Amino acid sequence: MIQLRLKTECDRSLTPFVTRIADEEPQHEDDATLLSREAGILSYRTGHTDFRLRDISPVDISGDVLLIDPRRQIAHRLIRAASPHNTFLITEQCDQLCLMCSQPPKQRHEDMFGHFLAAARLAPPNALIGLSGGEPLLHKEGVFNFIDKAVAERDDLSFHILTNGQHFDDGDLPWLRRHRARLLWGVPIYSKDPAKHDEIVGKVGAFAQLSPNLALLGFAGAALELRTVVLAQNVSGLPALADFITRHLPFAATWAIMQMERIGYGRMNWDGCFFDSSTDFADLGLAIDLMRARRQGVTLYNFPLCTVPPAYRDLSAQSISDWKQKYLASCESCSLRAHCAGFFEWYREEDGFMEIQSQ
Amino acid sequence: MQIWPLRFRDLDDRRTVLADDSGAYFLADLDFVDRYSGDRLTASDEKFLREQGHAFERDGDLAHTGFLTRWSQRQHVSLGSAYVILIPTLRCDLKCSYCQVSRAPTAAKGFDWDDETLQNVLGFLNGLPVEQIQIEFQGGEPFLRLDLLEAVAAFARRRFRKVRFVVCTNLQTLNEDIRAFIRSDDVLISTSLDGPHQVHTRNRTADPLLTENFLQNLGEVIDLVGPERVSALPTIDMEQPPDPEALISSYEAFGLSSLYLRPINYQGFARKSHPAARTSSAWNDYYRSFVDVLIARNARTGRVIEEFYLAHCLRRILAPGADSHTDLRNPNIPTGANAVINFDGQIYPSDEARMLARIRQVDLAIGNVKDGLDHDKLALLAPAHINTLDPDCIHCPYQPFCGTDPIDDLSRHGRIDVPRQESWFCQRHLAVFDLAIDLIYSTNPAVEFTLSRWLGLETLPEALRPAAP
Numbered sequence: 079m080i081q082l083r084l085k086t087e088c089d090r091s092l093t094p095f096v097t098r099i100a101d102e103e104p105q106h107e108d109d110a111t112l113l114s115r116e117a118g119i120l121s122y123r124t125g126h127t128d129f130r131l132r133d134i135s136p137v138d139i140s141g142d143v144l145l146i147d148p149r150r151q152i153a154h155r156l157i158r159a160a161s162p163h164n165t166f167l168i169t170e171q172c173d174q175l176c177l178m179c180s181q182p183p184k185q186r187h188e189d190m191f192g193h194f195l196a197a198a199r200l201a202p203p204n205a206l207i208g209l210s211g212g213e214p215l216l217h218k219e220g221v222f223n224f225i226d227k228a229v230a231e232r233d234d235l236s237f238h239i240l241t242n243g244q245h246f247d248d249g250d251l252p253w254l255r256r257h258r259a260r261l262l263w264g265v266p267i268y269s270k271d272p273a274k275h276d277e278i279v280g281k282v283g284a285f286a287q288l289s290p291n292l293a294l295l296g297f298a299g300a301a302l303e304l305r306t307v308v309l310a311q312n313v314s315g316l317p318a319l320a321d322f323i324t325r326h327l328p329f330a331a332t333w334a335i336m337q338m339e340r341i342g343y344g345r346m347n348w349d350g351c352f353f354d355s356s357t358d359f360a361d362l363g364l365a366i367d368l369m370r371a372r373r374q375g376v377t378l379y380n381f382p383l384c385t386v387p388p389a390y391r392d393l394s395a396q397s398i399s400d401w402k403q404k405y406l407a408s409c410e411s412c413s414l415r416a417h418c419a420g421f422f423e424w425y426r427e428e429d430g431f432m433e434i435q436s437q
Numbered sequence: 438m439q440i441w442p443l444r445f446r447d448l449d450d451r452r453t454v455l456a457d458d459s460g461a462y463f464l465a466d467l468d469f470v471d472r473y474s475g476d477r478l479t480a481s482d483e484k485f486l487r488e489q490g491h492a493f494e495r496d497g498d499l500a501h502t503g504f505l506t507r508w509s510q511r512q513h514v515s516l517g518s519a520y521v522i523l524i525p526t527l528r529c530d531l532k533c534s535y536c537q538v539s540r541a542p543t544a545a546k547g548f549d550w551d552d553e554t555l556q557n558v559l560g561f562l563n564g565l566p567v568e569q570i571q572i573e574f575q576g577g578e579p580f581l582r583l584d585l586l587e588a589v590a591a592f593a594r595r596r597f598r599k600v601r602f603v604v605c606t607n608l609q610t611l612n613e614d615i616r617a618f619i620r621s622d623d624v625l626i627s628t629s630l631d632g633p634h635q636v637h638t639r640n641r642t643a644d645p646l647l648t649e650n651f652l653q654n655l656g657e658v659i660d661l662v663g664p665e666r667v668s669a670l671p672t673i674d675m676e677q678p679p680d681p682e683a684l685i686s687s688y689e690a691f692g693l694s695s696l697y698l699r700p701i702n703y704q705g706f707a708r709k710s711h712p713a714a715r716t717s718s719a720w721n722d723y724y725r726s727f728v729d730v731l732i733a734r735n736a737r738t739g740r741v742i743e744e745f746y747l748a749h750c751l752r753r754i755l756a757p758g759a760d761s762h763t764d765l766r767n768p769n770i771p772t773g774a775n776a777v778i779n780f781d782g783q784i785y786p787s788d789e790a791r792m793l794a795r796i797r798q799v800d801l802a803i804g805n806v807k808d809g810l811d812h813d814k815l816a817l818l819a820p821a822h823i824n825t826l827d828p829d830c831i832h833c834p835y836q837p838f839c840g841t842d843p844i845d846d847l848s849r850h851g852r853i854d855v856p857r858q859e860s861w862f863c864q865r866h867l868a869v870f871d872l873a874i875d876l877i878y879s880t881n882p883a884v885e886f887t888l889s890r891w892l893g894l895e896t897l898p899e900a901l902r903p904a905a906p
Contacts, residue, residue: 293502321900325461325490326503328510367889368898373756389895 080161080401081134084144084153088129092148096156096196097124101140108200110144112136129153143197156197157205163399164201165208166194168221172213174242175280176266178307178351179343183212191224198228201235208238215245222253229260236260240305244284246291254298263295264303264334269315270322278311296329304333305379309351313361320365324372332375335362336397339380341424348429356385356433366390383418384435398422412436438483440492441504444834445470446867454874455905457491459507460757460837464878465905481906489903510757511837512768512825518569518599519774520763522788523558525550525585527577527780531607533629533641535672535701539792540577548577550585554782557806559592561784565774568598573627575605575788577780580615587618594623603627608654609647619662626658630669632679632687640674659691670697670745678723681730685742697745698724702789717864725872732876736883741890748891750866750873753838755892755901765840765866768823771803773810782806786818790844799847818843821853829857835870878902 099122100109107125114121120131129146131139131153141159146152157164168190172183201207214221221239228235236259243265246254254261265288268278272285295302304323308316316335323333337355340348355362369376378386379397386394394417402423409415414437427434441457445465448454453470456462463485465473472478478486486492493501527548529540541548550558562570572593574586586604593600603625604618619626631640638648659667669691671684688696700720728747735741752759760766763775764787771786778784783802785791790801803818804810821843824830830839842862843853849861857863876884877897889897 289499290497293497293499296499296502296506297497317898317900320898325488325507326499328503329506363895364898367894367896368900370894371755371892371898371901373758387895 080158082155082401084134084139084155085132086129086146086151086153087132088146088148088151089127090148090151092127092146094145094147094149094193095124095126096143096145096193096200097122097129098143098200099136099139099141106200108196141202143200145193145197156193157201157207159202161400162206163208163401164205165210165399166190166197167211168194168209168214169212169217171216172211172242173216173244173281174213174284175343176307177278177280177311177343177347178309178338180339180341181210181212182342187217189217189220191220195224195227198224198235199231201232204234204236206236206238208240210240213242213244214239215241218245225257225261229257233260236262238262238264238303240264242266242279242284243288243291243295244281246294248294251294251298254295254300258298258300262301262303262331264305265292265295266305266307267292267319267323267327268306268309269312270319271315274312274315278309292327296327299329302327302330304330305336306333307336307338308353308355308362309338310353311351313353313355316361316365317368320368324368324374328372328374330374332377333369334377334379334395334397335365336378337380339422339424340426340430341422345424352429354430354432355381356431359385359387359390363387363390366393380419380422382421382431382434383414384412384437385431385433394419396420406434408434408436410436438487438492438494440478440486443473443491444832444836445473446834448871448874452878454834456834456837457504458511458837459490459504460511460754461490461507462754462834462874463489463903463905464874469905479906485903485906507757513757514760514766514768515758516772516774517567518571519565519567520571520573521562521565521774522573522575522777523579523589524575524577524778524780524791525555525579525582525589528581529576529578529607530581530609531578531641531647532643534643535640535674535703539788539795543581548780549582550780550782554806555585555588557782558778559589561773561778561806561809562589562593563596567774569600570597571601571603573603573605575777578607578609579604580606580610583614583618590618590621590624601625607641608651608658609642611654611657616661619658624662624666626662626667628655628667628669629672630655630687630691630693631671631673632684636677636679636684637687639677640672655691659693664692664694667693668695668697669693670699673698673700673720673723675700675719675723681727682734684727685731685734689740689742694741695743695745695748698727717861717868720865721868724868728872728876732883732887735887735890741887743891747869747873750838750869751877751888751892754870754873754877757837764842767825767837767840769840770819770822771815773804776803778806784810787844789842789848793844793848801844801847827857829863833857833867835866838870839866878904 097108097110100111104111110122110124112120113123118133120136122129142155143157145154145156169187170184171187239261269275275285276282338344338352366376376393378394381394383391383394396419398419403420404423405420443455443457445453445455452464454462454464472482490500490503527541528543528545530543579586590602601623605627608628631637634648638645642648728744731742731744749762776784776786777788777791779791782805784804785801786803794800794802803814822841824836824839824841830836845862846853846855846860876888885897
C-alpha cells in the first residue's frame with residue numbers, strides 16, 4: 079500500500095502548515111527543498127521552517143503537497159503529484175447511514191478549508207481534486223467558498239465532488255451554473271423505488287429530497303455522475319433503475335455501477351449486502367444493454383475484469399485508488415491484469431467473488 | 438399531473454403506436470387511445486404515463502427536467518464534424534442503366550476540376566469551421582482522377598485533426614497507384630454490388646467480362662484492406678428486383694456483413710418511363726420481404742448481416758444522437774459543412790439537388806467554390822429542412838426519429854408543400870418506422886437475435902417495449 083501519512087519531525091510548537099516538496103528550484107515560499115539525506119531521514123527547508131521525513135524516497139514525494147501536523151509529528155500527503163486519485167476529506171459527518179458505507183460518519187467536525195485552500199494553490203497544473211466525506215455539503219458554505227477562492231487563483235483546477243444530493247436549493251442555481259465546467263458531481267442513487275433507496279441510505283425521505291435536487295443539477299447544466307453500488311438489496315432493480323435514469327435523468331453524463339468495498343459498514347454488513355456478480359451478471363447486463371440502446375454513458379467501477387462477461391468489459395474502469403488497490407495470487411499470470419481494476423486492499427477471497435479466473 | 442402531447446398512429450387493427458415530442462414511444466390498444474382522447478384516463482393509465490416520463494407534476498421537477506433534456510437532445514445535431522461530397526470528375530467508364538445524368542463519357546472534355554477549381558476547393562475546405570471531416574469522392578468514377586484525390590487527401594490530412602476519405606468507385610480498374618492510395622488507414626471504399634452476376638451485369642456493366650473484372654477487383658480490395666474498410670450497396674431495380682436470398686448471398690460471399698438497399702431514383706423524364714419507380718408501395722413490400730428473409734437467414738446461419746438503413750432507423754428510434762447519416766436527421770439545415778461540390782465548382786446541399794440542376798429543373802446551387810456560399814439561398818432552403826413544426830409531421834409519432842427531404846419533394850412534385858403523406862419520402866419512412874416498431878415489439882427469437890446484434894446488445898431489454906395498461 080502507498081503511504082498516505084509519513085512520519086515527520088519538526089518543532090512541536092508550530093501550528094499545522096502546508097508545504098510542497100519542490101522537485102527543482104522552489105517557486106513559492108511554502109515550497110520545501112531537500113537539505114540533506116542520511117540513514118532514511120530527509121531534511122527539508124521551506125521559506126518558514128525546517129522539517130524531516132522518515133522512510134520515504136525523495137522521488138516518491140516529488141511535487142507532493144503535505145499537511146504537517148507538528149503536534150502529532152505526522153505529514154498528511156494531501157496531494158500526491160504522481161497520482162490521479164487525490165481527495166480532500168471535507169468532513170466525516172453525514173446525514174445518511176448507508177448500508178455499505180466505507181467511511182462511517184463521526185460526530186466531530188474539524189474545519190480544514192484553510193489547509194485545503196493552501197494545498198489547492200500548490201496543486202500540479204490541471205489537477206482534478208476529489209472532495210469527499212462524510213457529506214461535504216453539510217458544510218456547503220465552506221465548500222462553496224473554498225471552490226470560489228481556489229478557482230479564483232487557479233482556474234486550471236477541477237473538482238470531483240461526492241455528495242448525497244440532500245443539500246441543494248434553488249438559490250444554488252447561479253453558483254452551480256458559474257462553476258459547471260470545472261465541477262463533476264458524483265451522486266448516489268440506489269433504486270428508482272423511493273422506499274428501497276431510503277432503506278439503503280438509512281434515511282427516511284432521502285429519495286424525496288434527492289429527486290428535486292437532481293433536477294436542479296440537470297437544470298443548472300451541471301456535470302453529473304450517478305453512482306450505484308450493487309447490493310443484494312438492489313440488484314434486481316437495476317434494469318428498472320436504468321429505465322428511470324434514461325427517462326428522468328438523461329442529463330447525467332454517466333452512470334457508475336460499483337462493486338462493494340469491504341470496509342467500514344461495508345465489512346460489518348458484507349454478508350447481507352455483497353452481491354456476487356461473477357456468478358450472476360444478468361440484471362447488470364440488462365441494465366447496461368438499456369443504457370447502451372439509449373446511448374447514455376455507463377461505467378463499471380471496482381469490478382475485476384474476469385467477473386465481467388467479455389461483451390461488457392470495455393466499460394470497466396480502473397477505479398480503485400492506487401493506495402488501496404491490490405491483486406491476488408491468481409492475477410500473476412492474467413493477461414488482463416494491466417487493464418484491471420483489481421481488488422480493494424481489504425478484499426477477502428473467502429467471502430468474495432466465486433469466479434475469479436486468470437484470463 | 439400534466440401530460441405532454443401524444444401523437445398516435447395505428448400500427449395494425451389492434452395496436453396503436455403513441456409517442457411524445459421527445460421520441461418516447463409506447464404501444465396501446467384502441468381503448469387506451471379512446472380514454473386518452475376523451476380525457477378519461479384511469480389511475481393506472483396515469484401511473485404508466487408518469488413512470489414513462491410522458492407527464493410531470495410541476496415545472497422544474499425531475500420528470501419535467503428529464504423531458505426537457507430529452508426533447509432538446511432530439512433537436513440537437515452536432516456540428517463538430519463536416520461531411521463533404523466532392524465530384525472531381527463526372528466522367529465514368531461504366532454506363533449503368535439507372536445512371537442518366539451523373540456521368541460523362543471517359544473521353545469527354547470539360548467534366549473535370551481544372552487547377553483553379555482544385556485550389557478553390559481546397560480553399561473552401563480550409564474555411565470550414567470544423568476540425569473533423571469526412572470527405573466522400575463521388576463521380577463519375579473518381580479514380581479516373583487519382584491525382585485530384587491525392588491532392589485533396591494531402592491537404593486535408595494537414596488541415597484537419599481527424600479526417601476520413603470514402604471513395605465511391607465502380608472498382609472496374611485497379612492499378613499500383615490506386616492500391617497505394619487505398620492502403621492508407623483513413624481511406625474507405627464504397628462500391629456498388631447489385632446482386633448475383635447477371636443482375637449486376639444487367640444493371641451496371643452490360644458485359645459479363647466487365648462484371649467478372651469488378652468481382653475480381655472487389656475480392657482483391659477486400660483482401661488488401663479488410664472487409665471493415667469496404668462497403669457495398671445494391672441499387673434495386675423495382676421492375677426486376679433480385680431474389681433477396683441471392684442478393685444476400687452475393688454479399689456474404691465477399692465477407693461483407695452490411696448492405697444498404699436503395700431503390701433506383703429516376704430523375705426527370707426517365708421517371709415517367711419507369712412507373713414502378715414512382716410507387717412506394719412496391720418498394721415498401723419488397724423491402725419488408727427482404728428484411729423478413731434477412732432476419733430468418735441470420736437466425737439460421739448465426740452470422741449477422743445488417744440492412745444498414747433499418748438498423749439506423751432503429752437506433753434513431755431508441756435514442757437521440759444517431760445523426761451520422763446525413764440523409765436522415767432533423768434539423769438538417771444545409772450548410773457548407775454538409776455539401777456537395779460538383780465538377781464545375783458549384784456547391785449543392787445534396788447530391789439530388791445537383792441532379793435537379795443537371796436536368797435543368799431548378800438551380801439549387803448554394804454557391805460555388807470561387808465566390809463562396811450564397812447565404813440568401815441557404816436562408817431560403819433552411820425552413821423546409823426542419824420537420825419539428827411541419828403541419829403534417831407534428832401529428833406523426835415518428836417525427837422525432839425522422840427527417841425531411843424537400844429536394845426530393847421538389848424533384849417529384851415540383852413543389853415542397855405537398856401533403857406529407859403523399860410524398861415518397863414520407864410514405865417510405867412511415868413504412869420503415871412501422872416495420873421498426875413492429876420488430877422492436879416482436880418476441881420472435883429470430884427477430885430479437887438480429888435486433889440485439891444490430892444494436893450491439895447482448896439482450897433486448899423489455900423496457901424497450903413499453904405498453905400502456
